[in-house]
Amino acid sequence: MIALLLRDLKLAFRAGGGFGLGLAFFLIVTVMVPFAVGPQSSLLSTIAPGVLWLGALLACLLSLDRLLALDWEDGSLDLLATAPLPLEAAVSIKALAHWLTTGLPLVLAAPFLGVLLNLPVPGFFWLVMSLLIGTPAMSVIGTFGAALTVGLKRGGLLLSLLVLPLYVPTLIFGAEVARRGATGMETQTPLLMLAGITAATIALLPFASAAVLRINLR
Amino acid sequence: MTLTVTDLAITRGGVPVLEGLSFELRPGRAIILRGPNGIGKTTLLRTLAGLQPPLEGHIDGAEDQIAYASHSDGLKPTLTVTENLTFWASVFGTSSIQPALNAFALNELADRHAGNLSAGQKRRLGLARMLVTGRPIWMLDEPTVSLDRHAVQMFADAVRAHLGQGGSALIATHIDLGLDGEVLDVGSNKAKPKPIDDFDGGFL
Amino acid sequence: MSIAAKANALWEYANPRKFLATSERVLPFFWVASIACIVVGLVWGFFFTPDDYKQGSTVKIIYLHVPTALMAINCWLMMLVTSLVWLVRRHHVSALAARAAAPIGIVMTLIALVTGAIWGQPMWGTWWEWDPRLTSFLILFLFYLGYVALWEAIEDPDTAADLTSVLCLVGSVFALLSRYAVNFWNQGLHQGASVMRAGAITGTDTEEKVSNVFFYPLMICIIGFVLLFIALVLYRTGTEIRARRIKALLARERVGG
Structure with missing residues (x-):
């Protein structure tokens, strides 16, 4: 199992692995937002938590099609499916x-992009916290x-x-945590819901993923 | 470890292709799979490897004894030859890749990236992967494609050594490898269509 | 007939031929009954009920809005059940029924959304409000789109049936989660709508007689839409079975049977 993890990390960091693309996308989307909505800092600080969450989500989405497709094309998936x-x-x-390779860098980069969007100070902690819990899901x-x-x-x-x-x-729950945190409201309920969703998807969804993968390999 | 196949029927894309297949693959033996293109040799190998369910019949002889090599080698171009082999060795829980490097003369290439190898060299690396699986039953789908005569000999030697250690192999190929084994021609097992008035049959 | 025997008899309809024969026999009844119910319900509702004292005549869109909204959800539930049946018992008719139902669900969801917007304009003063109930329907609409797109994208019919069934199961869980999430996200303007509390919908709880005036034509409309849905599903499933058979026959010709 560790061998597979190490191989995937190695592949991502080597040339052509696509590491950093998601991060760059996140940066560009965030920079584009003020161009679209105007530079008023009060408006930007209101929408910052939501924009950063949406940007992270899209950056994550962008890298998904390489997740299994490369292993599918070169036949590794067939071989993995017959492995122990x-x-x-x-x-x-x-x-x-x-x-x-994608989620964690986004979490770490989010506070810096928060500065660009004038995110209120109490919001930084909750933004990182909510992304840290939400991105695994x-x-x-x-x-x-x-x-x-x-x-x-x-x-x-x-x-x-x-x-x-x-x-x-x-x-919904992730951005809610970040928004409430930025305005100093109570964040416990959405944070718990977010953590619950993450825990449940990690526990259950791999079974569905493996099932559909087996169907696709047939 | 004997692989026993009884009255097997298989489908490709929902259409039955082969039926009534029965054979036995005993330790130390090889079976050469023959038949015209498109008859379903690849589908048969994939079914035996457990990648798709059979339509009918039984496959006895544990699935986790089988090492399968498809048309594509599952190599990562940005990893070196050693890294590629070491990865599969640890997935299959075996330790040494040296015998595999030796058998396919990959020692000089060990630090090259797989992406820089020629087609034949890649193929050799893909076949070397069979050795690091440590599994007794080999399923090989057209293994000699893009190999030169020398490399074909190398491959035949590797299979012979594997058989000598009590392993077995099922090989779909049109080349004569000079192996100790029988030929299984599946041309006569082409699935016959079900009667047309059987709605469910016509439906499948 | 014992329960087990009855259950066995039910599975017989999973045979495509038996399904076609039976559905062709019962379809005319469903067409006539559904159209009759809808016509009676709508005419009664539109022309023979008084205007609501608060909402005026706009309330009458309820006769389209509520039945289509109900069918939009029930259609997904039906797809969930048939997907499960396909995954467990491998009856092709079941998978094809799920496939046949999805576009009907899309249309029902769209009608519910559009009638909701038309109703919301005079009531809330806006065409669209990110109200939890409306938002949930919008999300349901997205789930329908993804489901249909996946069916269309995959060539092999059995693989498509398997993958869409798993998507339907996983999607149902996430749709339910979204419903709660959306409720949490915005407590909305929409009335606590339930047909069993038709009085509450029309704001006439206090006058039982008046609420009944709205309630009966609404019930007839709902029954009409249920029958229409069944008729459409049976009809479309029949089409899917024939299309599938043509595909199978062509494949057979290719392999030279």
Whole structure:
């Protein structure tokens, strides 16, 4: 299992692995927002938590179609499916690798982008906290979407269409935590709901992902 | 470890392709799979490897004894030869990749990135992967594609050594490898369509 | 007939031929009954009920809004059940019924959304409000879109049936989660709508007689839409079965049977 994780991390960091693309996208989207809505700092600080959450979500989504498709094309998935490692474990590891290479950098970059959008000071902690808890769910849900569309030639757009509705609860609770935190309101309830969603998806969704992957490998 | 196949029927894309297949693969033996293109040799190998369910029949002889090599080698171009092999060795829980490097003369290439290898070299690396799985039953789908005559000999030697250690192999190929084994021609097992008035049959 | 025997008899309809024969026999009844109910319900509702004292004549859109909204949800539930049946028992008719139902669900959801907007304009003064109930329907609409798109994208029919079934199961859980999330996110303007409390919808709880005046035509409309939904699903499933059979016959010709 660790071998698979290390391999995926190595692949991501080597040339052409696409590490940092999601991060760059996150940066660019955030920079574009003031151009679209105007530079008034009061407006920006109001919408900052939501914009940063949406930006992180889109950056995450962008990297999903490479998650399984490369392994599918070169035949690694066939070989992994016949290996002693259960496919459930394999997809969980791949989701973890995705989170480490995409989700975690987004979490770490978010406060700096928060400065650009004039995020209120109490909001920084809650923004990082909510992203830290929410992004693993986005990786796991995204892995399910990637497993559904892995065999398709032009699966990228379909992948977004399938995954985005599944992101709705995570986005709602996650952005709610960040928004409430920024305005100094109580954050416990949405934070617990967010953590619950993340825990439940990590525990259950890999079974669905492995099941659809087996169907696609047939 | 004997692989026993009884009255197997398989489908490709929902359409039955082969039926009534029965054979036995005993330790130390090899079976060469023959048949015209499109008859379902790849589908048969995938079914035996457990990647897709059979339509009918039984496959006895544990699935986790089988090492499968498809048309594509599952190599990562940005990893070196050693890294590629070491990865599969640790997934299959075996330790040493040296015998595999030796058998396919990959020692000089060990630190090259797989992406820089020629097609034949890649193929050799893909076949070397079979050795690091440590599994007794090999399923090989057209293993000699893009190999030169020398490399084909290398491959045949590796299979022979594997058989000598009590392993077995099922190989779909049209080349004569000079192996100790029988030929299984699946051309006669082409699935016959079900009667047209059977709605469910026509439906499938 | 024992329960087990009855259950077995039910599974017989999973045979495509038996399904087609039976659905062709009962379809005319469903068409006539549904159209009769809808016509009676709508005419009664539109022309023979008084205007609501608060909402005026706009309240009458309820006769389209509530039945379509109900069917939008019930359609997804039906797809969930048929998907489960396909995954467990591998009956092709079941998977095809789910496929046949999805576009009907999309249309019902759209009608519910549009009538909701038309009703909301004079009531709340805006065409669209991010009210939890409206938002949930919008999300449901997105789930329908994804489901249909996945069916269309995959060539092999059995693979498509398997994948869409799993998507339907996972999607149902997430749709339910979204419903709670949306409720939490915005406590809205929408009336606590339930047909069993039709009086509450029309704001006439205090006058039982008047609420009954709205209630009966509404019930007839709902029954009409349920029958219409069944008729459409049976009809479309029949089409899907025939399309599938043509595909199977063509595949058979290709392999030279």
